[in-house]
Amino acid sequence: MDPASVIAPAVPAPPPSGTGGDDPLAILAHELRQPLYTIAMATENARLLMEQGAPDRERVRDALERIAEQVDRTQALITATLTSANPRQHAVVSTDLVEAARNAVTLAKLLPIAAHVDIAWQLPEESMCVGLTMLQLEQVFINILRNGMESIADRRKQGWQERGLIRITIQPSARDVRCTVIDNGVGISSADTKDLFEPYFTTKGANGNGLGLHICRLILGKADGGIRLSPGEVEGARVELWMPRVPHEAAS
Numbered sequence: 001m002d003p004a005s006v007i008a009p010a011v012p013a014p015p016p017s018g019t020g021g022d023d024p025l026a027i028l029a030h031e032l033r034q035p036l037y038t039i040a041m042a043t044e045n046a047r048l049l050m051e052q053g054a055p056d057r058e059r060v061r062d063a064l065e066r067i068a069e070q071v072d073r074t075q076a077l078i079t080a081t082l083t084s085a086n087p088r089q090h091a092v093v094s095t096d097l098v099e100a101a102r103n104a105v106t107l108a109k110l111l112p113i114a115a116h117v118d119i120a121w122q123l124p125e126e127s128m129c130v131g132l133t134m135l136q137l138e139q140v141f142i143n144i145l146r147n148g149m150e151s152i153a154d155r156r157k158q159g160w161q162e163r164g165l166i167r168i169t170i171q172p173s174a175r176d177v178r179c180t181v182i183d184n185g186v187g188i189s190s191a192d193t194k195d196l197f198e199p200y201f202t203t204k205g206a207n208g209n210g211l212g213l214h215i216c217r218l219i220l221g222k223a224d225g226g227i228r229l230s231p232g233e234v235e236g237a238r239v240e241l242w243m244p245r246v247p248h249e250a251a252s
C-alpha cells in the first residue's frame with residue numbers, strides 16, 4: 001500500500017480558523033485604515049504648514065494632536081484584537097451609545113469624503129448604555145457613516161449636485177436602544193439587502209473590501225443586537241441597529 005494513503009486523514013481537514021470573514025487579522029487591517037488615513041492626512045497638513053514662512057503654531061499643534069489621538073486609537077484597536085483572542089480577559093462592559101455616536105461623527109468628519117455631507121442627529125439627552133466597548137461602538141458607527149458618505153459621493157459622481165445628508169436618530173425604549181442612520185446617497189435595491197452583510201461582498205470594486213457591514217454585524221452580535229439595511233423611503237438607504245440596554249452601574 002502506498003504509505004501516503006495510510007497517513008491521509010479519513011475526513012477532509014477543517015478550514016483553517018480565522019477564514020471566511022471572521023479572520024481577526026483581516027478585521028484589524030480593515031479597521032486600522034481609518035486612523036492611519038487620518039494620521040497620513042494630518043501629517044501632510046502639518047508638513048505643508050511648516051513649509052510656510054511663519055507657520056501657524058496653533059494649526060500645527062492641532063494637526064499634531066490629531067496624529068497623537070489617532071495613534072492612541074490604532075493602539076486601542078490592536079489591544080482589543082489581542083484581548084479578544086485571550087479568553088481570560090473578557091470583562092463586562094457598559095458604554096453610552098449616545099457618546100459613541102458623537103465620537104464617531106467627529107472621527108468620520110475628518111475623512112475627505114465628508115466634505116459634501118452634513119450630519120444631523122436627534123439624540124436623547126440621557127445616556128443609553130449597551131454591552132459593548134466605546135471602541136466597538138465607534139467602529140460600528142464609523143463603518144455605517146463611511147458607507148453613507150461613499151454612497152453620497154457615488155450619487156454626486158452621477159451628476160447630482162446637492163449636499164449629502166446623513167441623519168442619525170437614537171430611540172430608547174425600556175429594554176432596548178434603536179438607532180437609525182439614513183442617507184441620501186445612491187441607495188440600494190431591496191433585492192440586494194441580504195448579500196450586503198456577507199464578508200467580502202462589495203459593489204465598490206477595488207475601492208471596497210466588503211467587510212464594513214460584516215464587522216458591524218459581528219460586533220453587534222456580541223451584545224445580542226442586530227443590524228438591518230433597507231432602501232430609504234424616498235431616496236438613499238436606511239440602516240437600523242438595535243441592542244439591549246444594560247445598567248449604567250456596570251460602566252467600565
Ligand SMILES: Nc1ncnc2c1ncn2[C@@H]1O[C@H](COP(=O)(O)OP(=O)(O)OP(=O)(O)O)[C@@H](O)[C@H]1O
Pocket residue numbers: 030143147148151183185186187188196197201202203204207208209210211212213214229236237238
Ligand atoms: N448606505 C449605503 N448605501 C448604499 N449601499 C450601501 C450602503 N451601505 C452599504 N452599502 C452596500 O453594501 C456593500 C457592503 O458594504 P460594506 O461596508 O460591507 O463593504 P464596502 O463598503 O463595499 O467595503 P469596506 O470593507 O471598505 O467597508 C457596499 O459595497 C454597498 O454596495
Ligand SMILES: [Mg+2]
Pocket residue numbers: 143146147211212213
Ligand atoms: Mg463600507
